[in-house]
Amino acid sequence: MSKHCPPGPAAVRLVLLLLLGQVSSLLGAQNVNPQKKGATAAEKAIDILVPSAGIIVDFGIPKRFGSTGGSYLGSGAQVQSRTLDVPASGEGVLLFSQQKKLLETGFPHSGDNLIALAHGNGFVSVYSSPTLSFSEEMKKNVIARDERIGTIGAANGTSDAYFYLRIVDTRSRLLVNPALFTSTMVDRAAPRIEEVSLIRDGFQLKAEPARRVLQRLIQGDYRLAVRLGDPSYAGGVVSGLFRIKIVLDGQVVADRKFDSAQNADEGLGFLSLPAPSFKLADRDGRFLLGSQFLARGNHSLELTVYDFNSNAGSFTWRFIVE
């Protein structure tokens, strides 16, 4: 189930296209391993250094917040820094900073301190952490790549300190998966498909392929709800979900990637689906994918999910529609 492909020429071409901002319309459905070999101008502008301590990419992962039970999709990566320093991902200028102030301002922030750096080619990198404190280098006009922009505090007195990183391509109005900019991310753990359900108007049929009798449901339009997980590899690397492929009765009905999210007026558009992204997740932490009409007869649904390093997990469900 789990595999690790070496980068090939096709993958290098794909990364170049990604970084030139022409990705969304050109991405195909082929297996890719977008780890890079060459370096374009854009790659030089943004080059996230992933310390061996760890990275957890949560791009597209459902999350919950608040007492009202709101949900949304993650849009970046938690990066563990070995030295508690937060390095600049590329040469840039300070665009925005947010930290605890001397005065109580009207607009609150989420509790995280935040630094946004503007780089060349329209890229912006955003660093946030509740313990992020700004360094003196931030006062300079231009911050060099790898230069320390701040420090983070360790949680519970350990070295387990993370900052959250998001990458924005302002010219293409995209929030980009940070995994696309990492060069050293070894993840051999396959993603898990924890739940597959078909839902319609309050009705829900949860897949139980271990049952001897085929499950049955009535004809109609159904949405596919799936709960996915990507376990960490070697205790610290989660390359993150990157692709979802759905085959119904031998036909590919969806093959979508978590490469970027469109900055649309209605919010973030993940998986090339309409914004806002919170409509793609329910309160149980499941993805709610597109609607599909299921006609009477026997059906076979195959779901395959890939992480960024092309490790795959798959699930096959046979059922009867009456």
Place this chain on the structure above:
Amino acid sequence: MREHRRSGRFRRGIVYALASLLLLLLSQRPILPRPELVMSLKTVPTSQNRETVQTDSSVFKAAGRSFIIRPDQQGAQEFDENTSSLLWEREFGSIITTAAASENLSAWGLLDGRVFILDHDGVILRIIDPHQEGIASAHPCIYALAMSEQGESVAILYGILPQYVLVYERKSGFYSLSYSEELQGDLRSAQSAAFSADGQDILVKTADGLFYFDRSKGKGALLHPDRFAGEAELLIESLGDTGFALLKATTDERYAGIIRSGALEAYFPVPPDSFGLSASEDSFKIKGAEEDLVFTRRDYE
């Protein structure tokens, strides 16, 4: 003869130095209220300490409305404080940097340089994008935002390299740029801005000083750059119909002030633990760690 000339030059030098020193001291002195202005002070036990404010930091309260800001700062929900029920939810494609709300409208400034104006139900009324209107900054971003009560006018601190104060007016349902001022310096964190209660005056904290704009005249000016330029933190609240109350903070000093019709009426030190400001018709409250100070302003009769 030469010695006499030298001693004359020396005396003149001393006089100039003393005059410079006097000017410097005068420029730094607090501005006491004018003789015809009476300000009374009342000390009350603190109503809200700083820790409470920090714990509740993901809730944005304005104009009697409450909004939960999403942990990634890319979305907001309005909820009813009495019933805790969700009224509406909206996601933005970029990070929220600042916000303003009135009874019926809310405005959200984003890292991508756009401002979303939403109606009472969270539906988008207008999107203001200065970049699309030819405002040329190297990097767009919204740093300060103020909106008049009925949303007829919106003031924005926009972009870096250079930074601008922009004023938009709503005409026939559309917002059009009515005024822009390019600034010398720029600030790169969220700043305070406010409309006066009558909606005619605007005050925005900028790197160059306090920017005052008179909507009826369509004219703007920088007020007291000597006191308000730079990165010192500043809170601005409308006071009465036409005035503003101020609280300025540097690392170890706090100053309160009043601005009315573009003039600094009062400017004086307050305790260094002051951290908050609220204002009403004729008084404003400086929140402190130990006690709150309530200043009441009235014209001398």
